[in-house]
Amino acid sequence: MSEWTPSEMESQAGTTVVVTGANSGIGFEAASAFAAAGAHVVMACRSTDRGRDAKREIESEYPGASLTLRELDLADLDSVREFADWYRAEYDALHVLANNAGVMAIPRSETADGFETQFGVNHIGHFALTARLLPVLRQTNDESRVVTQSSGVHERGRIDFDDLQSEDEYDKWAAYAQSKLANVLFAYELDRRLRTAGASVTSVACHPGYAATNLQLRGPEAEGSRLRTLAMKAANVVVAQSAERGAWPLLYAATNPDIDGGEYIGPTGLFNMRGHPGRQESSERSHDDDTARRLWGVSEDLTGVTFALPESGVNEDAK
Template identity: 65%
Template sequence: MSEKYGYNGSTDGVPSASTHIGTVIVTGANSGLGFEVTRALAEQGAHIVMACRSIERGEEAKQKIESEFLGASLTVHELDLADLDSVAAFAEWFKSTHDGLNVLCNNAGVMAIPRQETADGFEYQFGVNYLGHFALTAHLLPIMQQTTGESRVVMQSSVGHRNGEIDFDDLQGEESYSAWDAYGQSKLANLLFAYELDRRLHVAKASVKSLGCHPGASTTNLVHYSAEQGGFRLDLRLMSLMNAILAQSAERGAEPMVYAATDPGIEGGEYVGPDGLMNMRGDPMLQPSSERSYNEELARRLWDVSEDLTGVSFELPGPN
């Protein structure tokens, strides 16, 4: 790890605990990258709300972390990003039980699954990976702005965003659907949102930063789940081979999000990912995302469409 960005220089991927982290929400905290992000932040003394679709699996994950770190401060609460009513209910519960939020880790997601729809009629990947997090962030931003000190929103993207395009004529994939194209669209949307949110926060002179990150190639159940759901047997074999060559552990894949959530010197609007081969593995570092992800006109159009689709708006000044 590079001391330039506040890391302790160790090889275990744990940032230095030079600042108090405070209260953190991690979506999809019961498995994969979300579990490892939660585990790493629990080790640093944060209070973490594990936002999980399954309370049972969330409690199992909580117990695992508590058995490893005595005194870990963890709370499990239900959140289904495929249902905007659930998103609103989670946010209301949080605001009624907590007086601040230091970090919102928008981590949960699905990858390259057959077309299905959320409870609100959105294409599932676009709805869960992006729109659910868009609405959750809007609901929670007021409490983040009221939190003492700095707060951060961290959006989980993917190297797959580089192949993504925002198809405004068919956002929900109703006319033509490709599982991988829909995944790329959702992950590009996450970055467009992260950057546009940071621009608006900057105009508002808010004490909140917005950042993006990606895990590279990580060995989680997500790859196998998507391949099995879609019947992509060839894809599964190819992905298993690529994982054997490129992938790192889920623990290592979680490091970019932990970095973005905790590094004391990082700025808003940054993007963090592994520094190794093809940005698929290695230590977290600041890096550029795709040219399309920085398109401000595209980001503003997506923002307006997202507010219309979700019925949720941000109390922030618009772009200059």
């Protein structure tokens, strides 16, 4: 069994990394570890106030850390476009895109573009961001990676194409599971299309296990449930591993030279909820290529953003 820890990361000097949701939880810990290893980290945060606090904390811990803070609201496709346009104007390389930010099990709401928020933030926002950053990922001299954060809950997910936005019926956990299954389907389909195109970019999915972050608290707090908030806080203390360790699968997926595209990385310990990172098997539904292709097409229609990639299995030169 792997005993990998971030201390084994190769130097990331000369690399540029974008981490979404870098102001707290797993995103903060990942940004800290990338910076400690010498990477230049773009902290893509919805709240620049919280982002500034997080940036100062990392700089205090690691003097000389190379960090840039930039606003990115994944619940607003205009914000996604503005972030990507800014990035492409400022940088000519992107070695790691860490699609990490997310929301979990919240009361139904909608994004600025009218998507159910969990599906809109967790999947649609990252889908559009990846598409808009793909040109700079592809022009990076060294191999680059897209790492998309999912969850073990994806195993309960189904893609309901008849009610993607949960307008007819809403269950917060079913909507979350759908969005997390969408993350894995997207990661795998992206890798297949990149391979078909002969691109030097790989796509990997990961999950953090059960890590103590604010993510678990947002749903109960939004519902005004003091009892559930307290229960989640207790579970974070008793059951969960730290947010720092929850970031290990993402870091492993992003930097380990032995990782191949189209893999699924997570904790290898108790019930895959904690422990050192390693390769795992995702759900049977996550390997349904027809569902992945259909979700890809629907996502392009919903966002109005397309990838300059051939369909998986279709040679780019033959098109």
